[in-house]
Amino acid sequence: MNQQTVEIVIVGGGISGLSTAYYLEKEATQHNLAVHITVLEREATLGGKIATQRQDGFVFEGGPESFVTRKLEAWELCHELGLQDRLVGTTRSGKNYVLHNGRPAIVPDGPGSFLSTPLLSLGGKLRLLKEPFVKPRTDSSDESLGSFLRRRLGDEMVDNIVKPAIGSVYLGDVDAMSVQVSFGRFAEMEQQHGSVVKGMFALMKEKRAERKASGEARPPKKPAFATLQGGLMELVNTLAEQIEGEILRETAVTNLSHNPTNAQPYKVELSDGRSLNADMVVLTTPTFVMADLLEGVVETAVTEQLRAIPYNPVTTVNVAFNRSEIEDPFDGFGVVVPESETSQLLAIEGMSAKFPHRAPGDQFVLRAFVGGQRQPELADLPEAELISLVRQELAQIFGISARPTQIHIQRWQPANPQPPVGHLAMIAEVERKLADQLPQLYLTGAGLRGQGVPDCIRQSRNLVEQILADLQPASQTLAA
Numbered sequence: 006m007n008q009q010t011v012e013i014v015i016v017g018g019g020i021s022g023l024s025t026a027y028y029l030e031k032e033a034t035q036h037n038l039a040v041h042i043t044v045l046e047r048e049a050t051l052g053g054k055i056a057t058q059r060q061d062g063f064v065f066e067g068g069p070e071s072f073v074t075r076k077l078e079a080w081e082l083c084h085e086l087g088l089q090d091r092l093v094g095t096t097r098s099g100k101n102y103v104l105h106n107g108r109p110a111i112v113p114d115g116p117g118s119f120l121s122t123p124l125l126s127l128g129g130k131l132r133l134l135k136e137p138f139v140k141p142r143t144d145s146s147d148e149s150l151g152s153f154l155r156r157r158l159g160d161e162m163v164d165n166i167v168k169p170a171i172g173s174v175y176l177g178d179v180d181a182m183s184v185q186v187s188f189g190r191f192a193e194m195e196q197q198h199g200s201v202v203k204g205m206f207a208l209m210k211e212k213r214a215e216r217k218a219s220g221e222a223r224p225p226k227k228p229a230f231a232t233l234q235g236g237l238m239e240l241v242n243t244l245a246e247q248i249e250g251e252i253l254r255e256t257a258v259t260n261l262s263h264n265p266t267n268a269q270p271y272k273v274e275l276s277d278g279r280s281l282n283a284d285m286v287v288l289t290t291p292t293f294v295m296a297d298l299l300e301g302v303v304e305t306a307v308t309e310q311l312r313a314i315p316y317n318p319v320t321t322v323n324v325a326f327n328r329s330e331i332e333d334p335f336d337g338f339g340v341v342v343p344e345s346e347t348s349q350l351l352a353i354e355g356m357s358a359k360f361p362h363r364a365p366g367d368q369f370v371l372r373a374f375v376g377g378q379r380q381p382e383l384a385d386l387p388e389a390e391l392i393s394l395v396r397q398e399l400a401q402i403f404g405i406s407a408r409p410t411q412i413h414i415q416r417w418q419p420a421n422p423q424p425p426v427g428h429l430a431m432i433a434e435v436e437r438k439l440a441d442q443l444p445q446l447y448l449t450g451a452g453l454r455g456q457g458v459p460d461c462i463r464q465s466r467n468l469v470e471q472i473l474a475d476l477q478p479a480s481q482t483l484a485a
């Protein structure tokens with residue numbers, strides 16, 4: 006048993022930093038390892054991109070508004086933290102739309118809507134049906150998401166439906182983003198089963214067989230997306246409450262140095278003039294901040310690679326209205342805007358249609374996305390111009406001329422990473438170099454292997470496993 010307390014500094018109090026701290030403490034206790042964790046957060050509020058604002062009965066989300074439950078990590082963490090009764094799921098009736106000739110058109114989600122959708126021509130529809138018969142690529146190296154989907158589903162599907170959806174969700178360009186980071190599961194299906202459709206059927210069959218073999222009943226169906234009644238900040242606050250170590254807000258890391266001859270080799274300098282010595286450091290900030298902190302501490306190639314990962318800005322604008330003043334309140338989950346449309350928005354989300362608890366009484370909330378890779382300069386518009394742009398667009402698309410009852414603006418400059426083709430191989434190389442040059446300094450977070458909230462939690466869990474393996478004396482074996 007290792008009796009010496011390991012001093013661990015985690016830089017960043019977003020979901021990645023907090024979930025790393027939480028799982029690290031939990032696993033260390035289970036493995037009889039003494040650790041002391043300090044989480045350092047530059048801002049006064051924890052959560053990073055998770056930014057819930059509750060006011061006058063509204064739950065406004067400035068960043069992520071829900072998480073997908075197909076990836077289990079966020080769902081499981083909420084249960085583990087005792088938040089299961091606070092979870093709210095989407096109903097199955099919610100529809101997604103693409104703006105088409107200035108009007109929202111439903112994204113086909115079944116045979117009926119597929120046949121009638123104006124978003125695809127007959128040729129585009131027939132091309133989609135060919136997916137199971139399209140020859141798989143033999144090379145398993147990374148490619149762009151656009152190139153993968155164009156091969157499998159055809160250009161029309163990509164240009165008319167996928168590209169605008171990716172542009173609003175990831176704020177990036179499908180033809181530049183790595184398929185391995187964003188949709189690695191589908192690329193694997195092609196490699197293993199020759200087609201995505203065949204891969205999905207194989208997966209369903211496999212799951213059925215597993216359940217049959219184990220005698221387990223079919224688990225209750227989860228909603229596709231979930232959030233918390235008080236917004237995603239509830240997850241952040243609950244995590245923070247359960248972390249036993251220290252969490253220092255309004256404390257930025259300004260410099261990092263490494264001296265392997267010291268008993269505690271890392272020195273972490275803070276914005277308040279103090280410094281901390283640590284055995285281990287975990288960086289969970291955006292990758293360009295990691296690059297700044299590692300400048301001069303590791304070889305330049307590493308900092309250059311981290312700094313080269315592009316990020317795009319976005320501003321979200323939540324707008325509330327009196328429902329009674331709107332002729333036909335939009336009841337879909339969201340509308341994404343293709344480049345071919347004249348609208349200057351990236352997307353509009355039906356915030357209260359998706360989760361009614363977000364708006365009190367007769368209120369109705371939409372959220373506009375402005376900026377992204379397409380028009381980054383719009384994310385910077387002064388407040389009055391931004392509001393005017395959003396109101397004009399809502400009038401044009403939904404015919405809403407009513408005066409908003411509330412407006413909530415959140416600017417992310419920059420927002421989400423845009424991992425380019427070859428990103429995962431580059432990250433693996435960076436990590437190899439760090440392991441050589443800076444032992445016990447680790448990276449995790451949205452800029453590495455997936456940016457959704459569940460992706461961030463998954464990476465934290467994987468990192469904790471790795472840290473535990475590194476901390477355990479060779480003679481001790483890890484519990485499963």
Ligand SMILES: Cc1cc2nc3c(=O)[nH]c(=O)nc-3n(C[C@H](O)[C@H](O)[C@H](O)COP(=O)(O)OP(=O)(O)OC[C@H]3O[C@@H](n4cnc5c(N)ncnc54)[C@H](O)[C@@H]3O)c2cc1C
Binds near residue numbers: 017053071294
């Ligand atoms: C508008 C928007 C909508 C989104 N919607 C969804 C969604 O619906 N569902 C979903 O799953 N995901 C969504 N995402 C993605 C997801 O929210 C983020 O990828 C994720 O929250 C990032 O978490 P993180 O902890 O890795 O990074 P961050 O949240 O960026 O946290 C990093 C932290 O590091 C701190 N920091 C930076 N520099 C320093 C320093 N020098 N010293 C100390 N601290 C520092 C920052 O202040 C920040 O708190 C959305 C993102 C955005 C921007």
